[in-house]
Amino acid sequence: MHVISCLDYAEMSRKTARIIAALVQLKPHCVLGLATGSTPVGTYKELIRYHLEEDLDFSNVTTVNLDEYYGLGPEHEQSYRCFMQRNLFDHINIPPENTHVPDGLTRDVARTCAEYDNLVASLGGTDIQLVGIGDNGHIAFNEPNTVFVANTHLVDLDEDTIKANARFFASEGDVPRQAITMGMRSIFSAKLILLLASGPNKASAIARMIKGPIDPQLPASILQLHPNVVVIAVKEALALV
Numbered sequence: 001m002h003v004i005s006c007l008d009y010a011e012m013s014r015k016t017a018r019i020i021a022a023l024v025q026l027k028p029h030c031v032l033g034l035a036t037g038s039t040p041v042g043t044y045k046e047l048i049r050y051h052l053e054e055d056l057d058f059s060n061v062t063t064v065n066l067d068e069y070y071g072l073g074p075e076h077e078q079s080y081r082c083f084m085q086r087n088l089f090d091h092i093n094i095p096p097e098n099t100h101v102p103d104g105l106t107r108d109v110a111r112t113c114a115e116y117d118n119l120v121a122s123l124g125g126t127d128i129q130l131v132g133i134g135d136n137g138h139i140a141f142n143e144p145n146t147v148f149v150a151n152t153h154l155v156d157l158d159e160d161t162i163k164a165n166a167r168f169f170a171s172e173g174d175v176p177r178q179a180i181t182m183g184m185r186s187i188f189s190a191k192l193i194l195l196l197a198s199g200p201n202k203a204s205a206i207a208r209m210i211k212g213p214i215d216p217q218l219p220a221s222i223l224q225l226h227p228n229v230v231v232i233a234v235k236e237a238l239a240l241v
């Protein structure tokens with residue numbers, strides 16, 4: 001794993017966006033794997049700026065997102081589809097049909113999950129996959145577990161995750177208890193994985209991810225097996241590395 005230490009959130013966002021913008025410019029038909037949460041918001045702001053001020057063209061880009069809350073539809077303001085519209089898609093020229101987020105309202109979970117993995121495979125995998133990391137070491141919604149799960153699947157959210165994400169909802173009781181998440185196979189289809197982290201609360205998970213044993217109790221540790229991972233993190237998040 002290659003690690004880039006940044007002074008602050010703005011630098012992390014600029015560096016990440018610069019890499020993604022370079023890909024979009026050099027490979028207009030690229031496939032971007034995208035993430036939600038607080039961490040990538042600054043990166044998306046920079047990408048919007050590249051589009052508005054420097055004519056970065058997203059018209060041939062395809063995106064696949066990592067996950068979606070189970071039970072939330074695209075109209076729900078805390079759904080990840082809504083997050084992506086608000087923080088990126090509504091502000092760039094990507095065709096709506098090129099953007100993919102798992103269907104949180106599906107009545108046929110097994111089929112939706114299988115189709116999502118087939119979609120990623122049919123696209124040839126992602127060129128860049130952006131991921132955050134949970135305080136508990138999750139990537140996407142692959143929570144600490146006894147095994148690494150390969151396929152896209154329905155997952156029960158960890159208590160830590162529900163607590164961490166309660167800040168976006170009126171109360172902790174409103175946080176969905178389940179989500180549909182990409183599994184490790186589709187995440188690993190990426191030619192390059194950019195893992196972003198900001199904040200001292202991520203320091204323990206980052207240190208265990210980089211130095212610890214590969215252990216499904218720390219799902220991000222499996223990234224040690226991917227040939228091309230770049231960690232772009234604010235220095236507080238690297239304090240224990």
Ligand code: PGA
Pocket residue numbers: 036037038039040132133134135138139140
């Ligand atoms: P955050 O979430 O960006 O809101 O910290 C990251 C994650 O849980 O994967």
